[in-house]
Amino acid sequence: MSIRAPRKGENYELSVDLNSEYRDKRKDAIKRVIASMTVGKDVSGLFPDVLKNMQTDDLEQKKLVYLYLMNYAKTQPELVILAVNTFVKDSEDPNPLVRALAIRTMGCLRAEKIIDYLCDPLQRALRDDNPYVRKTAALCVAKLYDLKPELVIENGFLDQLRDMISDSNPMVVANTVAALTDIHISATSNQPSDSTSDPAVFSITSAILNKLLIALNECSEWGRVAILNALARYEAQDDKESEHICERVVPQFQHVNGSVVLAAMKVIMIHIRNVRRDDLVKQLIRKMAPPLVTLLSSPPEVQWVALRNINLLLQKRSDLLSNEMRVFFCKYNDPLYVKIEKLDIMVRLASDNNVDALLSELKEYSSEVDVDFVRKSIKAIGQTAISIESAAERCVNVLLELINTRVSYVVQEAVVVMKDIFRKYPSTYEGVIPTLCANLEELDEPEAKTSLIWIIGEYADKIDNADELLGIFVDSFIEESYQVQLQTLTAVVKLFLKKPDSSQGVVQRVLNTATKDCDSPDVRDRAYIYWRLLSTDPGAAKAVVLAHRPPISIPRTTVSPALLEELLGEISSLASVYHKPAQTFVGHGRVGADSVQRKGSEISDAQKALQTVVAGQQAENLLDFGDDSAQDGQPSGLAATQILPSTPAAANFLSGTSANPLDDLVSIFGGMETMETGAGSLSTALSPTTTTMSSPFEGFGGSPAPSSQPAQNAQPQEDLLGLF
């Protein structure tokens, strides 16, 4: 029995009032108890007193007592049994609201004792005359399954639920579908992955399909979402059936609730795969565009979800919104997360026809207040230049105008972007180099510095004072970040190979400093390689360092094709918002290394997933959610070593939401160098060093790289981009 509170204090007063002879006083006391409970005070000691007030005609009071019971049933399992009688009685009340309330609440009491008493009333409720009670009972089965799956199976509730799909009331059908789906998900996820038995709790047959399609048009908005989700899981027998489903679902695009619209999109995107008739496909795609655009007049959060999904849809069907770029123009007062998404989509929609409008918008955004947004806008200018060749010159002109504003972060971002343009269009815009070099003093961020140094190194033969400019960086070599050091090293070597006479001194100086005074093994090792190359065979050095580089391009997709298909099947879910497979953030306790690797084709994705999950679990342990399964999810050897120390799960998610390929290009600068050198004849000898940048102590061609790495190395760009 519980320990009674001392005869003073708030709880004592409450307990006196709860036992008062006046009805109003008792009710008021219950309200105060609920208020204390809400703010987190422990009022579990009042359990018996509150329980006494359960037997009442006042529905509001009953609801309050039930609310209290739901919270504390777990802590007072002995006393809950006292409430059972009232519950059972209520479940036979003539008033359907009371019956439903009793069933609903009993399902939420997580006490072993009461569950056994739940089955009979639930059995009755599932057959109740009143649809309101039936719909509540349907969900109660899902609650029961969560507590004690055996009971659900023993009592045949599952079969009863399956029968209820044919219920005459659409709301009941919708809740039944929701309950079955819920049970299906927990049954499949609890099942050990290697088990052979098929836990098909809710397999949708073509008979069920027809019932669902009928109920779809009649039930409430939320019910429609549940039914559409079920339709998305259905596997059509032939293309006729797929067409039929699409035709029946398309009217839902006109629903006022955005989640219904997106759920309908999901069904269409899944079943359109089997539609053979080209005209129908075209018609469906055309019908998708207007509702998507309309979602942009929803509240900002819904808008954001819609934008993230539009981004995915565009990766699959780039022609979807080809004439609609203007609606994605940012409003001055849009929240930042909406603006950034719009920006990304605008760049995707850019074409020869609308590039002028786009550029003038981007220029406008570049003068706004928020630094992040300004930087993203400037990046977008670069992406436009790279993807639309005919507009590149206009883009460069806009960038030059921006550089002339001399606002520090604008200049730095513009320099970074210019480097990418130089990579895409070599020797086309050399005229701007003097302007860039004039802003040398402005740069203080490593990324901007490396970009400028790269440009100087690349065009060393065209810039008269290249040795002076690089000399500035060589003088401050030791103070620079490693990223800048590496780039300075390469640029000076390029300069030497192009103009050997005037730069003998500077190359000697930089190699000396890098090999003697520098504490980064990467920098030191690269300096050694260059040194040996230069001293043994300058010809080979030229072939390696000045090798022709493949031009960069912006990929149309930010996720791998397989993942894209998976995500399109989950439109409007969290996974589609994050552009990441669901198992990376909902991990049921753990995602075994082997179960992830079974996805074979996407090694890089799987590794990323592992990292995120493991990092996520660590975060979870820190938060102490009391999730016991998190404990046994200790990282396996592979995952543990590969976690990037600087990416805790949360930061990872936040930054990861904006997948910007240019970002990645620069962040894998090392990877770029790999390609440079890899093109030369020495590629085999060099690859161990360059690929193992992250494990610095490997040195020159030491142990051979792990077998998975060369494969990754062969296509470093796509793989690394796929990661983000």
Add this chain to the structure above:
Amino acid sequence: MISAFFIFNQKGEVLISRLYRTDFKRSIADVFRIQVVSNSDVRSPIITLGSTSFFHVRVNNLYIVCVTKTNANAALVFEFCYRFISIAKSYFGKVDEESVKNNFVLIYELIDEISDYGYPQNSEIDTLKSYITTESVISSAIAAEESSKITTQATGATSWRRGDVKYKKNEAFVDVVETVNLSMSAKGTVLRADVDGHIQMRAYLSGTPECKFGLNDKLVIDKNSQGGASDAVELDDCRFHQCVRLNEFDTSRTISFIPPDGEFELMRYRSTSNVKLPLRVIPTVNEIGTTQVSYNIAVKANFGTKLSATNVVLRIPTPLNTTGVDCKVANGKAKYVPAENVVVWKIPRIQGGQECTFNATAGLTSTTTRQVWARPPIDVDFEVLMLTASGLIVRFLKVFEKSNYHSIKWVRYLTKASGSYQIRF
């Protein structure tokens, strides 16, 4: 689905907490407080920590938060949050900390009803009001009969309407409200002009009336079937209240429905072609050296002389280092608001065809930074009665009912802008 629902105040104190599922403890609320409320740099409405995702919506300094551990339907969760806000608004007016604290019992009742086990249930305000009331309900034999009617309605095919509605005078009011979105560039070209329209209906009709509704629209979803009446308005897209039969609309383009009793939003639409801009704003803003900015702004009412724009408010941005603004206006009042760096120019009424001008000079202090002034756009708010920017007109509203009564229909038009009519300069 949704595992928990919370309402926090600005300080991160829990005002309402309801766990629908038991996959975590009540202390999850503290995590949200630490990660979102006390974190000034939150840049996304969804935060995922480990496998727990927090969805939040802000309203009047409150955080409406849903928590889930699954791969939830994000759009649904946010729609649910907004639905909760609109239900709360219709129950107790304003949704703020005070009203939530005063009505917490009612809120618990509501969130228990509109979501079961994290799955949203019936959330039609009209129906909810019939059985969740502010006075306490006594359960008795009569009440039982009444509630079986209610429950049938709450789950029925027309969950939005009771069968036994009676009015002496059968009336229906239709309000066509259009919000104009405009972005105009500094050069005066229209970057983006479109109309978000709402058709609001108040139906006071007896029985179970069957309504048919017609507009002068031609839906451009099927672009090949163009032609027809020249005054027809092109609607890019429209969306309907759940009472409208979507299938019928899809096949024959007729809008037919059984309306809920009372006020509801029948339809939303979007139009981008031939948008008439009610107000033309011509700004000339010059920075004179580094110490002064001169403004010369003209507003012209671009519609018939019989109509007039009311509650016109222009918000004209000034540089951050403005010390004072000297304004001269012929109509209305202009006032410099230093806290927001804007001059607010209010004009109570502009007759059609009329032109108002604004002349001002802003004095600036000298600053050490040479940051250029970002020049945020001028924002215009206004309302024009009996005008639709898209040109949309209600052609007919037919009401059919068994008893064949006579019904009176009223139609009103309103074009407005609030926060979305932006002119760059």
